[in-house]
Amino acid sequence: MRRALLFALAACVAAALAFPAGAWAHATLLQTSPGVEKRLERAPATVTLRFDQSVKVLANGIQVFDAQGHLVSGPPRVSPTDPRVVEAPLVKLPRGGYTVRWAAISNDSHVGRGIFTFGVRAAAPHLSEAYGATGPGTSEHVVRWLYFIALALLSGGLGFRLLVLRGAATPEAERRFYRVTAVGVIAVLQVGTLAFLLRAEDALQLPFTGFLYGDLSPFAKATRFGQAFVAMELGFAVVAALLFLAWLTEKRALLWGAFVLSLALGSGLSLSSHQADDRGWLPSFADWAHLSAASLWIGGLLCLGLVVWNDRELRRTAFWRFSEIAGPLVAIVVAAGVYMTFKRFPAVHDLWSFGYGRLLLVKLSLVCLALSWGAFHHFVVRPRLDNPGVQRRLPRSLVGEAAVAVSILLLAAILVDSKPPPKPAPQPTQALSARR
């Protein structure tokens, strides 16, 4: 038997050595000139790409487009002095933003592709707004929505365990809590990667096999979205480790670490959102407070159903305590939301004259519905919690409130991916003082 097993192993090894994989290669882009998303004061004469290995050049190996999609580059060539460098001449570029799409082929036929932007006497377009990019679509909205739900399960689940249940959890509730937060943290990591890939794929505009070898470095290093992705993936990996160690060692201090870190990491979304376009820290802080409070509220609602609903006594305690903290959370959500609305909409009519404003109105009406539902639970249901009829009907009512809250997250996801109304042009005196 053992001899047969060894023979089978040896045969597998021999087969692996005898049949090597297909021949593909891909070169890695080390440096570009102009740099990624750089603003230049003088128009460059050429675009240059430096790879880590020698490459062949395709007829469309470097294509530079202006904002209207006109080709402004000449035929590319490999540098005569260095086979790892490819360059393409440019026409005399006027002021504006430009998109560079490149493709490099190795001698064994694999094609690597990438994109970057630069500006001449103007800001470079963001990579997500490069020429050819179509902008966020339905799949990006859904992915962002899933991300919000995952974040709510993670942060809200941790908040529910530490602030609502405190020391009162039964072993069954504890098991359910770890399952919910494990799903949350795994989903945050996976959906975060998917969101990053979708954003890059939209700008690269490549078929699937080409995208597998697409260069994502400019997105990870030169965009706020990419930098947030890097920080959040690293941070949530640490949160996953803390969560696991808390389960293993039964040390609640580790849960506090995971809770604080997951709330702090939510700021990555705010710092890469529209709010970060405004000057100062307050809009980003308001966005983060809005997101964190909403995650705790919605995650807490979901945990009421998923973690404690089988245990009558624990359910009663949890419902009572959750009602106490839901009020302040909702106040933060509303206050931060109102502040951001005033920041985003200088004129009231923007609310109905722009698609972004109309979406916000729908979201606000759903928020009003959820708030009314929450108020009903707080003021009407809570004093009657011992009534058997109320206890029987309450689960359905909580599921309804949670469903409205999850719908709000979907609208929030679409809003984050949408363009807010443009800011009004500054008055001459303001413009003058700003220039000074």
Place this chain on the structure above:
Amino acid sequence: MQPPAEHVHWLFATGILFLGMLLVAEAIVGPEVWRRRKWRAYLWPSLLFGLGVFMWPVMVFFTNSTIHMLAHSSWAQMMMVAGAAELGLVSGKLKSRYWKLAVPVMLAVAGSAFLIHEANPWLYSRSAFVHHLCGWMLLIGALFPLGAAFKTRSLFFKAGYGLVVVAVSVALFTSRDVAPVFGHLSPSAGVAHR
């Protein structure tokens, strides 16, 4: 400034070598002797879990192609899951012995990721050779922990598992990005610049 890919390979090779040596030591002395000190039971699962956590920076910083990023992500997650499952088993938090299958699944997924993301043939360069070698060693080596999951006292399966891990670490130590293998370097690999 990123370190060259081979430096990262060497760092992980060091961790994997320790992991393999612990596994071989446990197989040689047997579980009774190995677990006379309780902390020793936690040693290699903790190391595996830690290596998984440290793979995340590699995933987010080495983004020169989508497929590399996904390969590193799969290694990070599989090492964390397998380490966590073993830690759960030794601590008594997990009872089902099917959790023992996490390690062979990890090796199989890790090996597949090596083979899928290495785009060049065996003799393209030393790095390509090492990737193919590691991939097949992990894929076939997954049979050892699989056997050990069902024949828990088998020295053959336990020692085989440890030796596969040691062999993978040695292979990773030989990784150089563009360097010849057995005196051969594909002309399409360019000049051996490191």
